[in-house]
Amino acid sequence: MGKKLVNPVLRGFHPDASILKVGLDYYMATSTFEWMPGIDIYHSRDLVNWRHVASPIQTCFQLDFKGNYNSGSLWAPHLSYSEGYFWLVVTDVKTNTAFKDTLNYLFVSKDITGDWGEPLFLHASGFDPAFFHDDDGKHYLVSMLYDHRLDYERFSGLVMQEFDWHKKELVGKRQRFFKGTDLGVCEGPQLVKKDGWYYLLAAAGGTGYSHAATVSRSKYLEGPYELSPWHPFLTTKDDPDNPLQKSGHACFIEVQADEWYIAHICSRPLQKRGNCPLGRETSLQKIVWENGWPHLANGSHHPDLYVEKPSIAKQIAQKMDFSETVRFTNQDLPASFKSLRMPINRPEISLTDCPGHLRLYGRQSISSLHEQTLLARRWQHFNFIAETEMVFQPANFQQMAGLVLFYDTDNWVYLHVSFDDNQEKKYIQLEENFQNKFHYASDRIYIEKETPLILRVEVTKEVAQFSFKYPEKQSFQLVGSKLRIDGLSDDAIKSGGKLAFTGEMVGICAQDMYDHKSHADFSYFSYLEKHREKE
Structure with missing residues (x-):
């Protein structure tokens, strides 16, 4: 049966996982790019074995990918739960020049396997957005800001804007709250609130062998955010022998009180720093909190192929064959x-x-x-x-x-x-x-x-x-x-x-x-x- 979880848990072309817990159920949503049905959502009760349960984007009336360039269309999704609904935020990427048309939409459903209906257009300013539902009942859309102007950097920081659930629209002024880190472009931002602190988890360093994830925190939602002493939070840039290369883009999940994991992106090359035909996959790592900061349970920023199983999965055998x-x-x-x-x-x-x-x-x-x-x-x-x-x-x-x-x-x-x-x-x-x-x-x-x-x-x-x-x-x-x-x-x-x-x-x-x-x-x-x- 094995005491360890073997990574990746979602094998072959399952990038940008967004993980969510609702009651006893865990869900993960992953990117599908130009492939339909769009966005794959998996379900688990143990975090070890995952079963496909939904692909919300089924028709061209919802989103139309005809003519989109290769590796465009549906980029990193974000899955959350609030107001009695599952919220799915996606980006439909149309162009890739000095301009970048990134159309961001919200889908909602009462049932994860139900009808997700028509999309609600949010904005077209950057990609990989996420919703944060604060404990005061307010909702915020967090995203990167893309700048097409030739005399400016393309990445112009992270922004947030309040979303009115009843009006179904963004309200108030868009606020720039984070400039990024020394690792460059900051993507896939996600906020978690714990013990009175707002933690910002973001991807950085591109999508290749320099990929990474960073953590910052603030007492206030709008910042300022300070960078973690565990920086980078996750990467294999300096670990070429690690079997889980290109590790970065991650998402927190609390299993039990004081038991936390992250789902993160990774790739497995055929040779050291070689080609990765299986694409970008999804792995899990155990994390711990020390002096108010999260870090990998192994004490480094390098992911492990074998990870301690979550407490809910100690007696669960892991499926390995997907024939x-x-x-x-x-x-x-x-x-x-x-x-x-x-x-x-x-x-x-x-x-x-x-x-x-x-x-x-x-x-x-x-x-x-x-x-x-x-x-x-x-x-x-x-x-x-x-x-x-x-x-x-x-x-x-x-x-x-x-x-x-x-x-x-x-x-x-x-x-x-x-x-x-x-x-x-x-x-x-x-x-x-x-x-x-x-x-x-x-x-x-x-x-x-x-x-x-x-x-x-x-x-x-x-x-x-x-x-x-x-x-x-x-x-x-x-x-x-x-x-x-x-x-x-x-x-x-x-x-x-x-x-x-x-x-x-x-x-x-x-x-x-x-x-x-x-x-x-x-x-x-x-x-x-x-x-x-x-x-």
């Missing part, structure tokens, strides 16, 4: 499935048009920032096998469908079936795109026209091998050679000058760049951990 096999015989898709920029519930994605199958109707190309038909799930292991069975009858070369390793529209590896107009034959081929440099990674293999195909990819850390077979065959036929795929990561993409901080996905898709009428039918999709990784 799943989905057979498309139900009326709903699993919560693990995400759709790119578009709602998952739409006519192009059907579980009823071909009973026992998931039918995907091809739309725009795999490079489109608008309307793609692509469903995928997170990588949660460094070593896994993904497999699907597909029936697809393309009529021309502009119709494609298959199995894809996908980071964003500029970075993917795609095992697809299409049609050779000259040979008048169906074929399978592997194409890869790293930073918009396209090339074929295999020859064309001509295949039988009417027969279903089983498509497979086997990932072993930085290497992937694609293959296929006919259902009646025993063995798989390799497609191309083993490929280096660690370029599908934040780190590799950033090295090319692009913004990137989501995570790797594996999934199925269909394109029809002719008349949007062709379709592919999938009978199952499986994602299986290949072998137990050494923790």
